[in-house]
Amino acid sequence: MGGAVHVxxxxxxxxxxxxxxxxxxxxxxxxxxxxxxxxxxTCQEVRFIPxxxxxxxGPVGAWFLLxxxxxxxxxxxxxMQDNAAELDKWEPYGxxxxxxxxxxxxxxxxxVMDGKSPIYMQTADAIQAIVxxxxxxxxxxxxxxxxxxxxxxxxxxxxxxxxxxxxxxxTEPDKKPSEIMACDPYFIGSHSGASGAWVSGPEDxxxxxxxxxxxxxxxxxxxxxGLFAAGDASGASSHKFSSGxxxxxxxxxxxxxxxxxxxxxxxxxxxxxxxxxxxxxLKPLDMYEEHKDATTDPAINPxxxxxxxxxxxxxxxxxxxxxxxxxxxxxxxxxxxxxxxxLAFLKEDSENLAADSLHELMRSWExxxxxxxxxxxxxxxxxREETRWPGYYFRNDKPTMDNxxxxxxxxxxxxxxxxxxxxxxxxxxxxxx
Amino acid sequence: MPSFVxxxxxxxxxxxxxxxxxxxxxxxxxxxNKETEKAFNQDPQMCWECYSCVKICPTQAVEVRGYQDFVPxxxxxxALRSSEDIMWTVQFRDKEIRPKRFKFPIRRGVEEGxxxxxxxxxxxxDDIKSTTLMTEPEGINTEKGPVKFDKLPTL
Ligand SMILES: Cc1cc2nc3c(=O)[nH]c(=O)nc-3n(C[C@H](O)[C@H](O)[C@H](O)COP(=O)(O)OP(=O)(O)OC[C@H]3O[C@@H](n4cnc5c(N)ncnc54)[C@H](O)[C@@H]3O)c2cc1C
Ligand code: SF4
Ligand code: SF4
Numbered sequence: 040m041g042g043a044v045h046v047x048x049x050x051x052x053x054x055x056x057x058x059x060x061x062x063x064x065x066x067x068x069x070x071x072x073x074x075x076x077x078x079x080x081t082c083q084e085v086r087f088i089p090x091x092x093x094x095x096x097g098p099v100g101a102w103f104l105l106x107x108x109x110x111x112x113x114x115x116x117x118x119m120q121d122n123a124a125e126l127d128k129w130e131p132y133g134x135x136x137x138x139x140x141x142x143x144x145x146x147x148x149x150x151v152m153d154g155k156s157p158i159y160m161q162t163a164d165a166i167q168a169i170v171x172x173x174x175x176x177x178x179x180x181x182x183x184x185x186x187x188x189x190x191x192x193x194x195x196x197x198x199x200x201x202x203x204x205x206x207x208x209x210t211e212p213d214k215k216p217s218e219i220m221a222c223d224p225y226f227i228g229s230h231s232g233a234s235g236a237w238v239s240g241p242e243d244x245x246x247x248x249x250x251x252x253x254x255x256x257x258x259x260x261x262x263x264x265g266l267f268a269a270g271d272a273s274g275a276s277s278h279k280f281s282s283g284x285x286x287x288x289x290x291x292x293x294x295x296x297x298x299x300x301x302x303x304x305x306x307x308x309x310x311x312x313x314x315x316x317x318x319x320x321l322k323p324l325d326m327y328e329e330h331k332d333a334t335t336d337p338a339i340n341p342x343x344x345x346x347x348x349x350x351x352x353x354x355x356x357x358x359x360x361x362x363x364x365x366x367x368x369x370x371x372x373x374x375x376x377x378x379x380x381x382l383a384f385l386k387e388d389s390e391n392l393a394a395d396s397l398h399e400l401m402r403s404w405e406x407x408x409x410x411x412x413x414x415x416x417x418x419x420x421x422x423r424e425e426t427r428w429p430g431y432y433f434r435n436d437k438p439t440m441d442n443x444x445x446x447x448x449x450x451x452x453x454x455x456x457x458x459x460x461x462x463x464x465x466x467x468x469x470x471x472x
Numbered sequence: 473m474p475s476f477v478x479x480x481x482x483x484x485x486x487x488x489x490x491x492x493x494x495x496x497x498x499x500x501x502x503x504x505n506k507e508t509e510k511a512f513n514q515d516p517q518m519c520w521e522c523y524s525c526v527k528i529c530p531t532q533a534v535e536v537r538g539y540q541d542f543v544p545x546x547x548x549x550x551a552l553r554s555s556e557d558i559m560w561t562v563q564f565r566d567k568e569i570r571p572k573r574f575k576f577p578i579r580r581g582v583e584e585g586x587x588x589x590x591x592x593x594x595x596x597x598d599d600i601k602s603t604t605l606m607t608e609p610e611g612i613n614t615e616k617g618p619v620k621f622d623k624l625p626t627l
Contacts (some may be wrong), residue, residue, distance in 0.1 A: 053541030054474065056517040057499075063518055064498045094542045192576055195560050199549055200521045202562055203538040206547035209566045243603040258603070289605050297600050398500055398514065 042227035042234075042271035043067035043412040047363040048354035049223045051094065058200055060089050060096040060222040061230075066405035067412040069235070069272035070226065074411055074453045078261035079237040079463065081274040081450045083412075084419035086224035086431050087232035088368065090144055092160065093220035097201025099160060101193045106186070108165035110147070110219055112155035122146040129429065129440060140231045144221050144430030152367065160219050162190070162212035183213060223364050224357075224431070226412055228271045229284045234416075235274030236261045237450055237465075241290065249468045257294040259287065262452075265298055267291045275448060323394035323403040330393065343393035346402035349385070353410055356381045361417050362432040371436040375421045382414050415451055415460075422462045423449045474519035474536055475502070475526065477511050481533035484509035493525035493534060501525075502534075527553045555584055 042065045049059055057063050074080060090110075091099055102108040111117055119138070125146060126133040133142050147158055166186055173179035190212050194202040204210075210217055228235030240249070241258040259267050269291040270284030279287060323346075330342035338345065357363050360378030362370035370378075389407055394400040425441040426434045448465040477493075484504055485491035493502035493511050501513050502525050511533070513519060526534045535550060546565035551558055556579060562572040593611040596604055 051539065051541050053539070054517055055539035055541045055543075057474070057519045058521065058539055062498070062520050062522070064520070187572075188574055191560075191562065191572065191574055195549070195551075195558075195574065195576070199523050199536070199551075200538070200543075202549045202560075203521070203536070203547055204543055206549060206562050206564045207538055207544045209564050209569060211569065241603050286605075293600065293605065300600060401500060 040068035040072070040272060041065035042225060042229070042232070043070060043409055044225050045350065045354065046226065046357055046409045046413050046416070047224045047361070048358035048365070050220075050364055055094070058095060059225070060091050061087075061225045061227055065225075065227070065271070067226070067408035067410075068405075069228075069268065070412040070415065071408035073236045073261055073263075073266065073268060073272065074415060075455050076261075076263045076266055077452065077454065078263045078266055078268075079450050079452050080415060081235065081237040081448050081465070082228075082233035082419075083226075083274075083415040083451055084423050084432075084449055085233040085277075085428065086416065087140070087227050087230060088144055088221050088224050088431055089140065089231070090147060090219055090221050092201050092204075093157075093218040095198060095201040095204040096222055097194045097198040097204075099219060101189065102160055102162060102165065105189070106162075106165040106169065108160055108162060110158060110160050112150045113157050113159070114155055116150065116155065118146045118150045118155075118158075119143070122149050125149065141428040141430035146430075147219075148221065148367065148430060157218045158220065159216040161216050163214055163216060166190075166213045187213065221368075221430075224362075224368070226271075226416070228274050228276070229279040229281075230271075231277055233275055233277045234412075235272050236266075236268040237275070237448075238268050238273045244470055246468075246470060249470055252466065252468055257298050259291045259294055260298065265302065267295050267298075320404070321400070323392040323400055326391060327393035327395050327399075331395070337395065340393075343391045344388050345393055345395075346399055346406050349389065349392060349403070349406045350409065352385055353382075353406060353413060356385065357413050357416075361413070361420070368431065369433045369435055370420065371434055372421060373436075375417050378417055379414070379421075382410065382417065385410060386414075411453070415453070418460055418462065419449050419451055422451070422464075474516050474521050474539060475513045475534055476537060477513075478533050478535065479508075479510050481531045482510045482529075483531055483533075484511065485530070492528045492530060496524045496528045498522065498524065523551055526551055527558070553578065 042061060044059045044061045044063050044065045046067065049056055051058055070080070091097060109117055126142065129142060132139060151158065166183065169186060170179045170182050173182050191202060194205070205217070226232060226234045238259045238261055239255045239257060240253040242254060245254050259269055259273060261268055269287035270279065273287065326343050330340055331337045333342060334340045356378055358365050360370065360374045360381065362368045389410065392403040392407070394403045420432065420434065423445055425437045425439065425445045427440050427445065446467055448467065450463040450465050452461045452463065491502070491504050491511055494504060499518050499520065501515050501519055502511050503514050504511050521536050523536065526536060532552070535548070538547065544565055548563045550561045556577060557575050558578050560574045564571070590607050591611065593607040596606055596608050
């Protein structure tokens with residue numbers, strides 16, 4: 040059921056609210072349903088913040104990788120080179136090539152915090168460099184036309200909004216550079232993030248050492264028997280992207296079938312449990328009907344909270360206390376503890392969510408799902424007493440990486456009956472050298 | 473507003489139980505106004521501008537106008553989809569800049585409805601308990617050798 044977007048406040052809060060890099064249809068359902076079932080989660084502290092073309096969030100991959108473009112600060116400085124000394128602090132992974140996404144963010148953010156914005160993708164220089172390799176003028180024209188079509192196609196295939204923004208700001212990439220910027224934080228187990236369920240690995244790649252820790256029967260089964268996860272829903276495997284998510288889905292399909300064949304009895308759920316769940320799901324509709332006439336404007340009513348205000352409150356808490364955009368992705372233990380207090384009020388108020396339609400009923404539940412993603416995130420960041428991924432988030436009270444204590448997975452579990460969270464540290468064991 | 477509907481063009485998808493735009497929107501945004509029998513976007517702030525409704529509308533009644541909290545007025549990007557290609561027209565705010573037109577194929581060589589799930593490969597070991605997937609090992613092209621690590625993109 041995908042990852043989670045809109046847990047944090049996005050940069051645009053007017054009409055452009057919906058223009059996140061990852062789609063807003065990723066509403067935290069995967070996290071909620073796995074947590075609610077009591078499954079162990081992993082890497083919930085890891086968020087993904089991509090650098091994209093500013094505001095419309097068009098992809099930068101083709102520019103960096105295919106067109107070999109560089110990005111600079113407003114004064115022409117190449118932050119990847121100028122800030123390279125910073126990489127020492129995050130060794131060994133900080134010096135891996137290609138540089139990990141959070142490290143590239145971080146080197147860029149250092150320039151932003153140093154007052155050197157805007158940051159630009161030097162599109163015109165990159166195109167010129169390619170055109171310069173042409174044999175003659177005719178060839179140069181042809182090359183330019185091809186590059187132009189590729190550049191626009193990249194947006195038209197993936198992020199049409201960026202094409203609109205380029206057209207509306209009279210941007211022709213061969214003539215002037217375009218601003219880039221870090222987006223807002225997303226939870227996406229498939230794509231340079233890592234959050235998701237703690238699932239059993241496949242049997243064939245285990246070693247004697249990893250067998251006890253990483254394998255318990257069916258590939259990709261969570262710690263709850265019969266509950267499987269793949270793609271954005273499964274954690275600690277950041278480099279899946281679309282083909283990896285698709286393949287993981289195939290693995291899950293096969294191992295879930297094997298599970299069913301081995302446990303071929305229909306689960307017997309008592310009707311009273313089902314009725315209770317239905318009443319719980321529909322409660323926001325009842326809440327609205329019961330109280331809507333208490334005031335002259337159903338939007339403002341002391342008895343309930345509508346989903347739009349619920350999500351705004353969630354996003355404000357996360358933005359300001361858990362290291363969102365306006366906090367430059369920085370936080371500390373005290374901010375997070377205060378954030379958890381405020382999240383607890385929000386959780387209580389969720390009992391009073393009110394929906395005037397099926398659409399709002401869906402929005403109500405989406406906001407609840409996001410709230411659980413938020414809480415597991417804050418608790419996991421608090422648990423990991425170090426900063427490991429600058430550029431994703433920075434703990435000012437623990438500003439360095441502590442490999443002696445925290446080269447480990449931070450896992451968590453939630454008990455829906457008691458409301459208690461359990462934080463668990465699991466060892467990193469290597470399958471390859 | 474992100475997606476908007478041109479009233480003269482929208483016929484409310486009369487022949488269908490559910491309108492095409494309502495069916496396709498991944499965020500439950502497009503709905504039909506039962507009185508006017510015209511569709512509209514019920515929560516534009518949650519629109520991703522994915523263009524699914526634009527591409528599926530049989531009468532080309534849906535267009536998109538950029539989010540006004542950061543997009544200046546006057547530009548447009550329109551899509552016209554056929555079963556083989558998509559035609560794009562990009563119009564700039566500055567009308568001195570020549571509009572750009574692109575035509576991209578939407579299928580790569582396989583006709584609609586003709587894709588073969590396993591291609592020509594054998595299904596594999598047919599053992600539900602094994603760790604190999606359907607068509608493995610033949611279907612994964614391992615004879616080309618492993619992917620070089622320095623070629624892996626980080627996005
Ligand atoms: C703009 C953009 C560009 C990208 N570019 C690339 C690229 O170039 N290469 C690459 O490899 N990857 C790319 N990705 C990443 C890739 O798309 C994801 O990694 C991948 O789609 C994740 O797959 P998934 O199946 O886990 O989740 P999804 O594809 O998000 O599927 C989740 C599904 O769950 C459904 N769902 C959600 N909530 C519920 C619910 N409550 N009940 C029932 N169903 C629900 C959703 O509707 C959706 O169909 C890109 C992503 C974006 C946004
Ligand atoms: S798909 Fe087009 S014609 Fe059909 S209801 Fe939507 S806008 Fe109207
Ligand atoms: S553009 Fe996409 S998200 Fe927006 S209304 Fe159309 S289908 Fe829905």
